[in-house]
Amino acid sequence: MDMSLQERDSRVIWHPFTQMKDPLPHIPVVRGEGAYLYSEAGTRYIDAVSSWWVNIHGHAHPHIAEKVAEQLRTLEHVIFAGFTHEPAVRLAERLLPLLPGKQERVFYSDNGSTAVEVAIKMCLQYWANKGKGQRKKILAFNHAYHGDTFGAMSVSGRSIFTQPFAEMLFDVEFIDLPDAGNIEQLKSTIKYLSTDLACFIFEPLVLGSGGMLMYEAAYLDELIRTCRQQDVLTIADEVMTGFGRTGRFFACEALSVEPDIFCLSKGLTGGTMPMGITTCNTRVFEAFLSDDKLKTLYHGHSFTANPVACAASLASLDILLNGRTLENIRRITDRHRVFMQEIKGHPKLKDVRQTGTILAMEWQTSGATSYLSDIRDRLYNYFLANGILMRPLGNVLYILPPYVLSDEDLDYIYQTILSALKEI
Numbered sequence: 001m002d003m004s005l006q007e008r009d010s011r012v013i014w015h016p017f018t019q020m021k022d023p024l025p026h027i028p029v030v031r032g033e034g035a036y037l038y039s040e041a042g043t044r045y046i047d048a049v050s051s052w053w054v055n056i057h058g059h060a061h062p063h064i065a066e067k068v069a070e071q072l073r074t075l076e077h078v079i080f081a082g083f084t085h086e087p088a089v090r091l092a093e094r095l096l097p098l099l100p101g102k103q104e105r106v107f108y109s110d111n112g113s114t115a116v117e118v119a120i121k122m123c124l125q126y127w128a129n130k131g132k133g134q135r136k137k138i139l140a141f142n143h144a145y146h147g148d149t150f151g152a153m154s155v156s157g158r159s160i161f162t163q164p165f166a167e168m169l170f171d172v173e174f175i176d177l178p179d180a181g182n183i184e185q186l187k188s189t190i191k192y193l194s195t196d197l198a199c200f201i202f203e204p205l206v207l208g209s210g211g212m213l214m215y216e217a218a219y220l221d222e223l224i225r226t227c228r229q230q231d232v233l234t235i236a237d238e239v240m241t242g243f244g245r246t247g248r249f250f251a252c253e254a255l256s257v258e259p260d261i262f263c264l265s266k267g268l269t270g271g272t273m274p275m276g277i278t279t280c281n282t283r284v285f286e287a288f289l290s291d292d293k294l295k296t297l298y299h300g301h302s303f304t305a306n307p308v309a310c311a312a313s314l315a316s317l318d319i320l321l322n323g324r325t326l327e328n329i330r331r332i333t334d335r336h337r338v339f340m341q342e343i344k345g346h347p348k349l350k351d352v353r354q355t356g357t358i359l360a361m362e363w364q365t366s367g368a369t370s371y372l373s374d375i376r377d378r379l380y381n382y383f384l385a386n387g388i389l390m391r392p393l394g395n396v397l398y399i400l401p402p403y404v405l406s407d408e409d410l411d412y413i414y415q416t417i418l419s420a421l422k423e424i
Helices: 005-012 062-072 086-098 112-129 150-154 163-168 183-196 217-229 282-286 307-320 323-343 375-385 407-423
Strands: 029-033 036-039 044-047 103-109 137-141 173-175 197-202 233-237 261-264 276-281 349-355 358-363 396-399
Touching: 044 407, 062 307, 086 103, 086 276, 086 307, 103 112, 103 282, 112 150, 112 197, 112 233, 112 261, 112 276, 112 282, 137 183, 150 163, 173 183, 183 197, 183 217, 197 217, 217 233, 276 282, 307 323, 323 349, 323 358, 323 407, 375 407, 396 407
Parallel strands: 137 173, 137 197, 197 233, 233 261
Antiparallel strands: 029 036, 036 044, 103 276, 261 276, 349 358, 358 396
């Protein structure tokens, strides 16, 4: 008898973020369309989390598919050292003017973690190239998450993700998210550490994997302004918040001062394939221009600036800049805001928070409130049983949908949340 896809998977696959001893069954998906995923058994799921926040336009978008197929028939890949190609140049030309401030250069990699690695290396080598190699410390937020490679783990808050590697991570200065009560203290910390600080890295407005923690742009402005006064470089990790997630094209549009470096991925290709981008301003770039070859940024990846991924990104930008998509972002933002008011203060919810298309509900728990909270699996399975893919961050349930999600599906998700609040 032929084995099912699920059975075959269980024999050969090691899944991410999964305890593989008696894991929950992995649902075989055979097709995606718009906001929906279809399983091997014929079940339809609403993808309410954009499949790890990447499918901003939904699944199998025909415009992206067409542009990817066209590129595959022209040039699938070429080494990006000593060579260039039209999709990479055109993507940089279109993307840079959309970023806040004066970003001047694009460095390609292949995912969010590598985009962060590039940014960290840029900052550390910037100071070494300037003859100030003692500036090696990095400032970051508690509960931050910047990726799973070693540099990205180092600048992420210490958690179950980093615990097995704690002794191998480099030293980082961590600060709390800013608010009215601590902003002056945080600014003093930056001033005190300034001569040792290479950079400050942050997720603007929303700390995603840390639990969709949200904070005000005005306080981030003050931290970036203080960094600028103390000559500390700043890195905006917009891997999750970029491309419309916060209701703006980029979260940093809410700021009055701009960062030196941006990290982008996830929605960049519309979820079609991996790609990462690190951009920088002229100040950073010019520190690497020298007759001394040792001042070169010696970093690269085999699939740097992959033409097919660039074509997907260009197609995703086409869709994102379409008036209909921008209206959908506003629609989802407004509907989240109304629903948040409906459930705010519910006795089973510790907090409800919303920024743009991101709505997060923190459930009251009697035990652990981390990723290990037992309510996580109960919520996950409840929504799956109701045909909705939600992947709670421990006790934090959130909606982060593709922009094509209909009002009808949004209503169904909201109603299922209300049912969950009664039944779980």
